[in-house]
Amino acid sequence: MPYDEALERFEPVLGLETHVELGTNSKMFCGCPTTFGAPPNTHVCPTCLAFPGALPVANAVAIESTIRIGLALNCSIAEWCRFARKNYFYPDMPKNYQISQYDEPLCFDGYLDITVEGKTVRIEIERVHLEEDTGKSTHVGGATGRIQGADHSIVDYNRAGIPLVEIVTKPIEGTDRLAPEVARAYATELREVMRSLGVSDVRMDQGSMRCDVNVSLMPRGSTEWGTRTETKNVNSFRSVERSVRGEIERQAAILAEGGRIIQETRHFHEDTGLTTSGRSKEEAQDYRYFPEPDLVPIAPDPAWVAQLKAELPELPSVRRARLQAEWGVSDLDMAAMHNADAFGLVEATVEAGAPAADARKWWMGELARRANENGVALAELPITPAQIARVTELVKSGALNDKLARQVLEGVLAGEGSPDEVVEARGLKIVNDEGELSAIIDQVIADNADAADKIRGGKIAAVGALVGGVMKASRGKADAGRARALILEKLGVTE
Amino acid sequence: MSAITREEVAHLARLSRLALADEELDHFAAQLDQIVGAVARVAEVATADIPPSSHALPLTNVFRPDVVAPSLTPEQALSGAPAVEDDRFRVPRILGEEA
Numbered sequence: 001m002p003y004d005e006a007l008e009r010f011e012p013v014l015g016l017e018t019h020v021e022l023g024t025n026s027k028m029f030c031g032c033p034t035t036f037g038a039p040p041n042t043h044v045c046p047t048c049l050a051f052p053g054a055l056p057v058a059n060a061v062a063i064e065s066t067i068r069i070g071l072a073l074n075c076s077i078a079e080w081c082r083f084a085r086k087n088y089f090y091p092d093m094p095k096n097y098q099i100s101q102y103d104e105p106l107c108f109d110g111y112l113d114i115t116v117e118g119k120t121v122r123i124e125i126e127r128v129h130l131e132e133d134t135g136k137s138t139h140v141g142g143a144t145g146r147i148q149g150a151d152h153s154i155v156d157y158n159r160a161g162i163p164l165v166e167i168v169t170k171p172i173e174g175t176d177r178l179a180p181e182v183a184r185a186y187a188t189e190l191r192e193v194m195r196s197l198g199v200s201d202v203r204m205d206q207g208s209m210r211c212d213v214n215v216s217l218m219p220r221g222s223t224e225w226g227t228r229t230e231t232k233n234v235n236s237f238r239s240v241e242r243s244v245r246g247e248i249e250r251q252a253a254i255l256a257e258g259g260r261i262i263q264e265t266r267h268f269h270e271d272t273g274l275t276t277s278g279r280s281k282e283e284a285q286d287y288r289y290f291p292e293p294d295l296v297p298i299a300p301d302p303a304w305v306a307q308l309k310a311e312l313p314e315l316p317s318v319r320r321a322r323l324q325a326e327w328g329v330s331d332l333d334m335a336a337m338h339n340a341d342a343f344g345l346v347e348a349t350v351e352a353g354a355p356a357a358d359a360r361k362w363w364m365g366e367l368a369r370r371a372n373e374n375g376v377a378l379a380e381l382p383i384t385p386a387q388i389a390r391v392t393e394l395v396k397s398g399a400l401n402d403k404l405a406r407q408v409l410e411g412v413l414a415g416e417g418s419p420d421e422v423v424e425a426r427g428l429k430i431v432n433d434e435g436e437l438s439a440i441i442d443q444v445i446a447d448n449a450d451a452a453d454k455i456r457g458g459k460i461a462a463v464g465a466l467v468g469g470v471m472k473a474s475r476g477k478a479d480a481g482r483a484r485a486l487i488l489e490k491l492g493v494t495e
Numbered sequence: 496m497s498a499i500t501r502e503e504v505a506h507l508a509r510l511s512r513l514a515l516a517d518e519e520l521d522h523f524a525a526q527l528d529q530i531v532g533a534v535a536r537v538a539e540v541a542t543a544d545i546p547p548s549s550h551a552l553p554l555t556n557v558f559r560p561d562v563v564a565p566s567l568t569p570e571q572a573l574s575g576a577p578a579v580e581d582d583r584f585r586v587p588r589i590l591g592e593e594a
Contacts, residue, residue, distance in 0.1 A: 031562060061561035152585060156583050295550075296555055
């Protein structure tokens, strides 16, 4: 059913579960490294492979990071809580259970404020708990590499045991037609918070941040929630938005025909933007949670928690408001930077010494255009904020004009080196040599005698043609303002 | 008193991916019942002044510093695996959805 029609008839209720891999040096319960992309089964030991007799010990930094996340999300911190065993039979955990938290999460009852179309929406946080990540299964022998039809599976346990924080929202009501945007804005803001805390590299493409999106619909006017589905495998912010939209359309079509939504897990497909059903569960999941007997309870010292709270960095929403005021940027321009993922780049460029207006101009203009042309994210362009700052400095000093600056950026993007190296190699410096400029102007005046006469006769507007001629003759390297002044001077005209 | 039913044993067996025959269900139901009964005796001595605990030692906050320690080599890690493919643990076909 088309989205607008679906929204006329139904109201969506959202819920998001986000997993964030912490960027600790070592795993949650053992000393194995956590770096991404290592050869299979090289970051494993008796503990994370669940060899008999091996015992877990909790990583102090992971505990601290989780509390800091909870504090940044305005949560209460448990005075005392425990890990729990989540028992399930699946080879992605060699123990046959995952150490997680159940009814005693480390952090609970918080919120995160987000901005959608200029409006602040408060997303309430149910809980933030700490668990361990699972290994990575590859399914062999199936036609599509998927589990269905696979002959067998092979498992790499490098990821098993990496500390994983799960952040669960309370049901989000009242988003109306903005449900997809709200979901995306929440995920994006959550990533910003994680970044500001420095607790994770939060890369959705590498799986260090993963979103599960719950959606249900209720008929307009109803207050009783419908049956929800949970969509997994949502690996980008855009996909978070698309999956919500797609699921609303799918559920609305079923409900409109008098059908029933099945509570199930669905898998999102990047290529089509659609979800497909995971296998229906034969019976309700029964994880038989119980307190983890291999680990002692966590009882964070209130003084330590207070200290962590006092030491929290400036949070992204506060930082954005401050920088917006400092930069004098409109809400609309802020939103544009945010949507283009340019905010952090602009900020870094300003920090590297560029005026905010220039930093924004280059990232949102020339560089956004180039990123778009090449189908890459702005941050993936092979140019750094410091290099942009250097270019703005060269423009400010008069060594470059905007046109030459664009050529410098082109050179840097093409891998020709730093801005200064590109200027040198391509000979892009503005012609500041008065003698050289003077000679060019004399030639241009000689070549355009008619225009020169008009100017002498008082028709100053005609000077544009001569300036154009100078710029052309200097291949863009002349300072147009200086050229104009010199032409008028030579023709004995004052404005 | 039979606290553990055949159905409960069958349910546990499914969760554990164990194929139990009918007569085994009765056999294990009786055994599990005895075990649960033995453990239940704890409740007889537990009184209001004994707080529930989940660990033998009255400790909290036992943490390790976030320091990398040597891992096993893949050869060591995989040496006990019933089957190996591409330096990974090879497991039979997984029936069920991805966790």
